Amino acid sequence: MSLSLSRHLPKDRESFSTLAVLVAFVGLFLVFATQADAFLTLGNLRNVLVNNVVLLAIVALGVTFVVSSGGIDLSVGVSVDMASLVFVSALAAGVAAPLGLAAGLGAALLVGLLNAILIARLKISPSSPRWACSSSASRSSVWPPAAASRSIS
Amino acid sequence: MTKEYAAIFNAISRSSLLGVPTPVWVLILCVLATWLALHRMGFGRQVQAIGARPGVAWYSGIRVPSRLTQVYILAAVLAGITGILLSATVRSYVPMSGNAFLLDAIGATFIGTTISRERRPSILGTLLGVALLAMVKNGLLLIGWNFYWQQVGIGVLVFAVLALSFGLQRRH
Numbered sequence: 001m002s003l004s005l006s007r008h009l010p011k012d013r014e015s016f017s018t019l020a021v022l023v024a025f026v027g028l029f030l031v032f033a034t035q036a037d038a039f040l041t042l043g044n045l046r047n048v049l050v051n052n053v054v055l056l057a058i059v060a061l062g063v064t065f066v067v068s069s070g071g072i073d074l075s076v077g078v079s080v081d082m083a084s085l086v087f088v089s090a091l092a093a094g095v096a097a098p099l100g101l102a103a104g105l106g107a108a109l110l111v112g113l114l115n116a117i118l119i120a121r122l123k124i125s126p127s128s129p130r131w132a133c134s135s136s137a138s139r140s141s142v143w144p145p146a147a148a149s150r151s152i153s
Numbered sequence: 154m155t156k157e158y159a160a161i162f163n164a165i166s167r168s169s170l171l172g173v174p175t176p177v178w179v180l181i182l183c184v185l186a187t188w189l190a191l192h193r194m195g196f197g198r199q200v201q202a203i204g205a206r207p208g209v210a211w212y213s214g215i216r217v218p219s220r221l222t223q224v225y226i227l228a229a230v231l232a233g234i235t236g237i238l239l240s241a242t243v244r245s246y247v248p249m250s251g252n253a254f255l256l257d258a259i260g261a262t263f264i265g266t267t268i269s270r271e272r273r274p275s276i277l278g279t280l281l282g283v284a285l286l287a288m289v290k291n292g293l294l295l296i297g298w299n300f301y302w303q304q305v306g307i308g309v310l311v312f313a314v315l316a317l318s319f320g321l322q323r324r325h
Contacts, residue, residue: 017267017318018267018269020314020317020318021264021268021281021285021314021318022268024285024310024313024314025281025285025288028285028288028289029288031292032288036292038295039291039292039295044291046174048287049177050174050176050177051242052287052290052291053180053283053284053287054177054179054180054238055235055239055242055254056235056254056257056287057183057184057261057279057280057283058179058232058235058238059231059235059257059258060257060258060279060280060282060283061183061184061187061231061276061279062227062228062229062230062231062258063228063258063261063279064187064191064262064265064274064279065187065190065191065200065224065227065228065274066228067204067262067263067266067274068200068201068204068224068273069200069203069204069220069224070203070207071204071221071224071225072259073225074255076228076229076254076255076258077232077249077251077252077253077255079229079230079232079233079236079251080233080235080236080250080251081236081246081248081249081251082233082236083233083235083236083237083240084236084246084251085236087236088245091161092158097161097164101237104233104236104237105230105234105237107233108229108232108233108234108236109229109230111229112226112227112228112230112232113222113225113229115225115229116221116224116225116226117222119221119225120217120218120221120222120225121218121222
């Protein structure tokens with residue numbers, strides 16, 4: 001058994017690591033299904049899909065492109081916040097819903113454009129953590145005070 | 154007046170079409186669009202070329218800065234879609250909530266690269282990474298781990314997957 005496994009491995013390491021991830025996935029699923037009664041209920045799975053998977057997946061699709069291009073995007077969090085802030089502020093100001101949607105997406109697009117100018121045109125290393133942290137921190141810290149008063153709860 | 158926003162938020166986050174919640178439809182559309190763009194179009198191939206060998210990509214005539222600009226704008230707009238879905242779900246703007254997505258999204262992407270044969274990020278791999286992270290988060294929550302231990306659990310998971318993958322790769 002171990003002999004045949006070791007003979008098999010060197011040829012096909014990639015599919016071995018794929019297999020390992022899938023085994024971890026199924027294993028954890030079984031652990032949670034047996035350890036937590038509420039895990040394998042339709043309501044919970046639906047909740048995970050709608051509230052956790054969808055939101056994270058859409059961000060991760062964008063990050064997939066950035067990582068494909070050899071970069072890393074530390075500003076997606078700011079884009080999420082900007083779109084949310086502008087969308088909610090627009091609705092609070094009485095703007096029609098489609099216009100509010102467009103404004104929110106436009107705000108995110110501007111963040112992306114600024115980021116792209118810094119990275120693609122000015123050749124600032126996208127993985128330079130100090131730049132990324134300070135810029136995203138300063139950008140997001142400028143806005144929340146103005147935003148907190150505008151949030152509708 | 155507040156009811157008006159509630160109606161708009163509900164129309165986005167609590168409606169469904171053909172029995173499938175609207176946010177899931179949005180995800181399906183995003184997945185189709187990004188899969189086509191990354192895996193079936195010249196755009197995706199050029200982006201991957203830039204990622205693999207920036208110099209070669211440049212000498213091949215790819216307009217690297219313009220492609221990168223499009224990539225970062227695409228990522229930001231997708232993040233914006235999430236931001237709007239998020240505010241419709243929680244019915245308000247929560248400052249600094251976006252940063253929670255950042256590391257999870259990067260983690261999911263890297264988990265996705267470990268399952269692809271060429272060690273490249275792929276749309277389906279990323280989706281599997283997202284499903285894995287979401288499942289672990291939810292499972293740990295239901296088992297009774299608190300938020301901070303969930304973060305530890307997810308960190309250990311991402312580390313284990315990456316260590317396994319790169320450990321196997323190095324022995325090539």
